[in-house]
Amino acid sequence: MKNTLDVVSQQFERQAVRIATRKRQSHPLAPQPNETVYLIRKGLFLARIPMPGDQHHILSILYPGDVIRSNALRPLEGADILTASETGEAWRLRWSAVEALAREDHGLECQLFDSMADLAARLALHSAITAGLTGDERVAAMMIELALRTGKETHSGLTFEMPLSRIDIAEYLALNADTVSRIASRMRSNGLIAQSSARDHLACRSLAALEDACPLAPALRRLHAAPVQPQLAI
Structure with a gap:
């Protein structure tokens, strides 16, 4: 069975904007109406939000195969993903295009759901780690x-x-x-x-x-x- 990165990449390939990244490069997670989705292809990234006093809080470390949707962080204005590795690659799509692809391909829809559920579980575990x-x-x-x-x-x-x-x-x-x-x-x-x-x-x-x-x-x-x-x- 193909992994998430293979399945999602195959379906996203035609519509994605490919971004070759350098370390510390920031990519905004645009909210509605032009909501964005990022597929991490290579390297490690950090999902973060701004805090008062020019500080940031890092919510999660992102790995190849992770899919992050800006609407998942809708209450947190200014959210972005930051490249952690020296070099990386991310693919960017509009959420409307992702929805259309998922409607046409049930396998892709399941992979996207699983990927986002996995990220939510990691966020919950990380919250427990920092709190306890x-x-x-x-x-x-x-x-x-x-x-x-x-x-x-x-x-x-x-x-x-x-x-x-x-x-x-x-x-x-x-x-x-x-x-x-x-x-x-x-x-x-x-x-x-x-x-x-x-x-x-x-x-x-x-x-x-x-x-x-x-x-x-x-x-x-x-x-x-x-x-x-x-x-x-x-």
């Missing part, structure tokens, strides 16, 4: 999420993407940026994470040890787990 866990547990939760989503086995262990800045992490986890730095230093000292030789990547010798640092690790695994991709070396 300590700072150390929140950072561990984010590391687990990225490891499960982007991890690749190497000779030195599991290597995963970490394109988020210290401020991005603070905005995602509702923490102070200095607190994030202290927690990350403790995790390095405890051997939970290490800097990878690859740019914007971290290494994890034991995912099980990292999961032991977060009480919601089983829920994260149910939502984010995917087959780990083998790779010779980084």
Whole structure:
């Protein structure tokens, strides 16, 4: 069975505006009447909203295959998606075009529903993480999420993407940026994470040890787990 990215890409291909992105590039989520939909094709993106005092709050990390509809964030004016990776690709369509395609293809309609339901479940879990866990547990939760989503086995262990800045992490986890730095230093000292030789990547010798640092690790695994991709070396 084809995955969400394959199925949705095949149907969106003719009508989508393809956007090759660079790091920190922002894309507005236009509300009605010209509502937009983005399909994440390559790289990691951040769904965020503006907050008072020129601050932002990051709602979710977006991965290839995710579909985000601006109307889902209708009460939150100024919502956008921000490119986190050095390079990426997103496809943009009007919601009216997506609706027309979904009416013609029941399989596409199901894939879109599943993708949006998955994103809603991730938002709910993230809300529970930021509301109920300590700072150390929140950072561990984010590391687990990225490891499960982007991890690749190497000779030195599991290597995963970490394109988020210290401020991005603070905005995602509702923490102070200095607190994030202290927690990350403790995790390095405890051997939970290490800097990878690859740019914007971290290494994890034991995912099980990292999961032991977060009480919601089983829920994260149910939502984010995917087959780990083998790779010779980084």
